[in-house]
Amino acid sequence: MKKILLSFLATGLLFSSFGQNDYKKRPALGINFILNDFKTASLLRTSGISNVVTSKQWKHTKDMAAGIGINYIQGLTNNIDFEAGISSSFLDYPVPGKVSDGNTHLLLEGVATANLKLLSDKYWVSPYLTGGVGISKYKGYYGALIPVGIGLQVNLFDEAFLLINSQYRIPITENGAYHLYHSFGIAGNIGKKKEVVIPPPPPPPVVEAPKDRDGDGVLDVDDKCPDVKGLASLQGCPDRDGDGIADAEDKCPDVAGLAKYNGCPIPDTDGDGINDELDKCPKEKGFARYQGCPIPDKDKDGVNDEEDKCPNEAGPASNYGCPVIAQAVIDKINYAAKNIFFATGSAKLLPKSFKSLNDVVKILGDDATLKLDIDGHTDSQGKPDKNQTLSENRANAVKAYLVSKGVDASKLFAAGHGQDMPVADNKTAAGRAKNRRVEMKARNY
Secondary structure, three states: OOOHHHHHHHHHHHHHHOOOHHHOOOEEEEEEEEEEOOOOOHHHHOOOOOOHHOOOOOOOHOOOOOEEEEEEEEEEEOOOOEEEEEEEEEEEOOOOOOOOOOOOOOEEEEEEEEEOOOOOOOOEEEEEEEEEEEEEOOEEEEEEEEEEEEEEEEEEOEEEEEEEEEEEEEEEOOOOOOEEEEEEEEEEEEOOOOOOOOOOOOOOOOOOOOOOOOOOOOOOOOOOOOOOOOEHHOOOOOOOOOOOOOOOOOOOOOOOEEEEHEEEEOOOOOOOOOOOOOOOOOOOOOOOHHHOOOHHHHOOOOOOOOOOOOOOOOOOOHHHHHHHHHHHHHHHHHHOOOOEOOHHHHHHHOOOHHHHHHHHHHHHOOOOOEEEEEEEOOOOOOOOOHHHHHHHHHHHHHHHHHHHHHOOOOHHHEEEOOOOOOOOOOOOOOOOOOOEEEEEEEEEO
């Protein structure tokens, strides 16, 4: 019950706050036809509203007791009306704990309620909520009750109102019974409508013509610089550099700037051409692609990341920023390369090459960072195009062997150079033997 009353109060306060005094209801008297329904109210208490609605157990008008009522209504605010009414009907009232004599008797009920309208009387239709207190008399029994409900008001030319209302009347004394109370009636205004007297406006005051001493279009009363021509946007003060900051407040009055820098441009502390607001390293010269910071060197080896082929591992610039490969590894690979043999005029590897190549397989397996360049060369005997093909085939044959032993092919780079890169004189047999070779170079970049 407390929650219901608080809801009514909150709703009334909400809508009354939007009201205008022009639409407060004048006093009105009304008459209405009523129906009392005790049976549906009893079902609502025992079965609940959802069960009554879904099973259509509510009672029809033939099961209700008819009667008549009169009421007095007066507006308290635009959205709250006070209503006092009395109703009478003949019925067999189910007094709790008392045995009915089977006859009908007069039931009198008087209530005082507040009607909380969703709209003011400015509108021709307005739904409303109602709640209040009341008393009842039936035979020798007296009781108190609380009526709560909903209604609909229809405005008839601001002189009369059609009122439809349904209430749930809750007894608060032991002689009372729960029941539904439905009413339909009309209420008409009484008394004369109060006329609103509008006083005549006072005579206009004599106003002195406004002055503008510097003639900049900003009146002296609004001009912060009344003796110097300026801009209306700066309350009459000048702005030589046009940056929107008055010269008197501008530390760089001849260079456009920003208010946050007192009228000066955004600074560039390190002079790298990137202003401090965009520069992530404002005190170190840098590059725009690194947001004003120097080119990074993650591994701190002195080779910046753009030139460092191993940016996460320290190494000298001579090895592109990668760690230096141990000389012992280089020597083993060079030794293996000198012990690779092919069938004459062919790319077929001879078995005596396998031990050396297997040593290379182990070296590559022990260091996952290593890559291997395999370069094939020939002497100058024969046609250059055939020598080129032979050198390519021999380099690829070495690569194929290493791959067959489990080396990742993506780490091997085979190329043929034909007779174009001799290391000895092709005019002698010894020189030609040196030129017929496969070179292997390990790298980690």
